[in-house]
Amino acid sequence: MLRQLHKFPGLLAALLVSVLALSGAVLSVFPALERSGAVTAPAGTISAADLAGRIADRYPGVEQIRRAPSGKVTVLYFENGFPASVVVDPASGQSVADYVPSGVERWVTNLHRSLFLDDAGRIAAGLGALAMLMLAVSGLQMTARRMGGWSRILGRARGSRRQRLHVDFGRMAVAGLMLSALTGMYMSLATFDVIPGGTAKAPGMPAEVNGGPTMPVNWIDAFRNIDLGDLRELTFPYLDDPTDAYRIKTATGDGYVDQATGLMLVWRDHGAARRVYETIYMLHTGQGLWWLGLILGVTALAVPVMSVTGVLVWASRRRTRPRIKANISARSADTVILVGSESGSTWGFARTLHDALTANGHKVHTGAMDSLAPAYPHADRMLILAATYGDGTAPASAKRFMARLEAMRTAPARPVAVLGFGDRQFPKFCRFAQDVERALARKGWPSLMPFATIDCQSAQAFARWGAELSEVLGEGLTLTHMPVRPRSHTLTLLARSDYGEAVQAPTSIFRFAPPHRGLLARLTGRSFPRFAAGDLVGIQAPGSDMPRYYSLASGTSDGWLEICVRKHPGGLCSGHLHALRPGDRIEAFIKPNPEFRPTGGRAPVILIGAGTGVGPLVGFVRGNRRRRPMHLYFGGRDPASDYLYEGEIAEWLGDKRLSRVTTAFSRVAGRDYVQDYIRRDAEALRAMIAQGAQIMVCGGRNMADGVRSALEDVLAPLSLTPTTLKAQGRYAEDVY
Numbered sequence: 050m051l052r053q054l055h056k057f058p059g060l061l062a063a064l065l066v067s068v069l070a071l072s073g074a075v076l077s078v079f080p081a082l083e084r085s086g087a088v089t090a091p092a093g094t095i096s097a098a099d100l101a102g103r104i105a106d107r108y109p110g111v112e113q114i115r116r117a118p119s120g121k122v123t124v125l126y127f128e129n130g131f132p133a134s135v136v137v138d139p140a141s142g143q144s145v146a147d148y149v150p151s152g153v154e155r156w157v158t159n160l161h162r163s164l165f166l167d168d169a170g171r172i173a174a175g176l177g178a179l180a181m182l183m184l185a186v187s188g189l190q191m192t193a194r195r196m197g198g199w200s201r202i203l204g205r206a207r208g209s210r211r212q213r214l215h216v217d218f219g220r221m222a223v224a225g226l227m228l229s230a231l232t233g234m235y236m237s238l239a240t241f242d243v244i245p246g247g248t249a250k251a252p253g254m255p256a257e258v259n260g261g262p263t264m265p266v267n268w269i270d271a272f273r274n275i276d277l278g279d280l281r282e283l284t285f286p287y288l289d290d291p292t293d294a295y296r297i298k299t300a301t302g303d304g305y306v307d308q309a310t311g312l313m314l315v316w317r318d319h320g321a322a323r324r325v326y327e328t329i330y331m332l333h334t335g336q337g338l339w340w341l342g343l344i345l346g347v348t349a350l351a352v353p354v355m356s357v358t359g360v361l362v363w364a365s366r367r368r369t370r371p372r373i374k375a376n377i378s379a380r381s382a383d384t385v386i387l388v389g390s391e392s393g394s395t396w397g398f399a400r401t402l403h404d405a406l407t408a409n410g411h412k413v414h415t416g417a418m419d420s421l422a423p424a425y426p427h428a429d430r431m432l433i434l435a436a437t438y439g440d441g442t443a444p445a446s447a448k449r450f451m452a453r454l455e456a457m458r459t460a461p462a463r464p465v466a467v468l469g470f471g472d473r474q475f476p477k478f479c480r481f482a483q484d485v486e487r488a489l490a491r492k493g494w495p496s497l498m499p500f501a502t503i504d505c506q507s508a509q510a511f512a513r514w515g516a517e518l519s520e521v522l523g524e525g526l527t528l529t530h531m532p533v534r535p536r537s538h539t540l541t542l543l544a545r546s547d548y549g550e551a552v553q554a555p556t557s558i559f560r561f562a563p564p565h566r567g568l569l570a571r572l573t574g575r576s577f578p579r580f581a582a583g584d585l586v587g588i589q590a591p592g593s594d595m596p597r598y599y600s601l602a603s604g605t606s607d608g609w610l611e612i613c614v615r616k617h618p619g620g621l622c623s624g625h626l627h628a629l630r631p632g633d634r635i636e637a638f639i640k641p642n643p644e645f646r647p648t649g650g651r652a653p654v655i656l657i658g659a660g661t662g663v664g665p666l667v668g669f670v671r672g673n674r675r676r677r678p679m680h681l682y683f684g685g686r687d688p689a690s691d692y693l694y695e696g697e698i699a700e701w702l703g704d705k706r707l708s709r710v711t712t713a714f715s716r717v718a719g720r721d722y723v724q725d726y727i728r729r730d731a732e733a734l735r736a737m738i739a740q741g742a743q744i745m746v747c748g749g750r751n752m753a754d755g756v757r758s759a760l761e762d763v764l765a766p767l768s769l770t771p772t773t774l775k776a777q778g779r780y781a782e783d784v785y
């Protein structure tokens with residue numbers, strides 16, 4: 050529901066809201082410009098009578114004096130029968146500049162108010178403001194939900210780069226946008242008299258005036274009581290027309306003053322509605338409050354960014370959420386698959402499962418977890434595929450699942466299996482799926498097979514779960530999941546260096562030339578994407594459906610793409626790579642991995658890796674142009690055989706990109722592992738952690754577990770754990 054409230058106005062009004070926001074941002078500059086150029090007088094020092102007197106002396110043909118909210122005073126007058134206008138210094142009445150109304154300002158104002166379409170355009174602009182308000186409110190709620198609650202709303206945004214941009218810009222701009230949208234809607238409604246205030250009429254001309262000889266304007270008492278700060282407009286009577294009167298507009302009301310007696314003939318107070326309108330006008334336009342105007346203008350610039358990123362997020366979600374073919378109705382299906390997904394990838398796994406079961410002759414229904422029905426009359430089994438979001442909570446398509454489950458009177462007799470999708474980087478790995486599993490058990494729903502989890506959308510783990518399901522069903526079932534993959538590009542091998550043969554760990558560093566990023570390809574989004582050390586490159590070996598992912602040891606700015614690959618016995622992809630010679634080509638695509646990157650700042654970075662795990666870590670060192678302290682723990686087997694990057698590491702120590710390296714080798718006398726050195730360096734590590742250091746670990750699962758338990762001991766005296774550091778974004782693992 051929340052997402053629909055965000056999606057529909059977002060998609061429908063993206064362009065309109067962007068035009069309103071951009072034109073608003075341009076308009077926000079004018080009050081500040083006017084303010085900076087205006088010659089003003091301090092409040093309480095000059096009365097309307099003083100000003101009018103000075104101006105009448107200098108400009109005998111004066112027709113009108115206007116004071117803008119910025120304090121700028123403009124005089125409109127006739128000279129030799131021709132209209133003229135100047136900006137004057139209110140203290141002296143002297144002209145300071147010619148008055149030239151800005152054509153740009155008028156043009157942009159018309160665009161902003163009515164899109165040059167009169168009333169239809171004004172209505173559209175009002176609806177645009179409404180759309181902006183709905184987007185701001187629903188977006189804020191969605192962000193809170195995604196981050197795991199209101200108390201975490203300012204935490205680090207997660208997800209793809211476009212999702213993070215959308216969330217970050219949204220959080221920065223939401224208060225300003227809400228103010229602009231609310232005040233804009235109010236002004237729209239007032240324009241159409243739906244609410245009072247906007248079009249309060251000025252009082253009518255008095256029926257009778259004295260008609261006697263004119264009194265000098267600076268003697269008029271009614272004007273003496275008006276401070277210049279409150280004056281808006283003073284219109285002089287026509288020259289030599291004794292039946293005319295002064296018309297005055299102030300902050301508090303409008304009236305007419307007799308030119309012979311100086312008495313106020315008619316006066317109408319603005320009243321509360323008009324005052325409210327004026328305050329709202331000021332808050333919307335920044336006229337009279339230039340700094341607020343500028344803040345709102347800057348926040349409005351976020352709107353086009355959010356429109357573009359929002360549409361891209363929507364499009365990629367549509368792409369990732371596949372259409373399910375041959376989807377049997379829930380009432381006639383023998384197998385029901387329910388999906389809990391936020392970004393759409395779990396739907397892809399569901400489709401693979403759906404297609405495989407359908408191919409085996411099953412009647413399969415796949416739907417959202419939120420569509421849980423009280424009964425499935427023909428179902429023999431139910432399979433629940435559930436991702437986890439926020440801080441261990443339900444994803445978008447499963448928000449109502451628990452409530453629906455609780456509302457069921459009796460549990461179905463047919464068994465159910467739950468498969469959780471999550472990411473071990475999060476402290477509450479697959480928590481929502483676990484909660485679902487427990488809730489089903491409490492309800493007395495029989496279990497089809499044990500609860501299982503899939504880390505980081507691993508197609509291999511999914512295939513293993515498929516094999517177990519195949520046994521339970523007693524039928525052949527192969528789940529070959531191919532995630533929607535980005536476009537692949539051709540990379541050419543530039544060079545390779547080989548290590549580890551002598552210690553039975555043949556490992557090579559491969560350096561590829563990335564394809565040229567042509568301008569046209571870049572503009573159309575077809576070029577090879579930018580990449581950073583720690584991102585993943587997906588490579589598909591000939592004859593394999595499944596790509597293998599390798600962590601990148603270089604970034605776009607290095608000019609090449611580098612990976613470390615260990616050859617596994619029988620490994621299709623690693624075997625293919627190890628057979629490459631310089632000049633050979635491969636097909637590859639980039640999968641961003643923004644979670645595994647040093648955070649910004651100058652705090653030390655502790656890098657811990659073993660074997661090929663050192664790849665992304667050396668990428669961080671190579672890119673350490675600001676020379677922040679970086680400490681590398683490197684684990685290998687034998688320094689004579691598999692000390693990867695030995696030469697470069699010495700070079701980086703020399704030029705201070707690397708502060709220190711500690712090596713641990715397991716196949717030489719002494720048999721050391723990196724975790725031993727972590728324990729040994731406990732004190733130094735604690736000092737760095739106290740300075741805000743970040744820890745990054747990359748390598749095999751065993752090494753990562755050993756490092757984690759050593760770090761638990763090291764951190765204990767600081768009352769910290771790797772988990773608490775991870776929650777602060779200061780502990781990241783890339784483990785395989």
Ligand SMILES: Cc1cc2nc3c(=O)[nH]c(=O)nc-3n(C[C@H](O)[C@H](O)[C@H](O)COP(=O)(O)O)c2cc1C
Pocket residue numbers: 195196207208389390391392393394395396436437438439440441442444470471472473475476477478479480505506
């Ligand atoms: C903002 C955000 C929060 C997440 N929170 C968790 C979490 O608490 N626990 C977990 O195991 N995975 C978490 N994940 C990982 C997702 O569950 C995982 O990537 C899943 O495969 C996504 O499936 P989907 O594309 O169908 O939504 C989170 C991902 C994001 C982007």
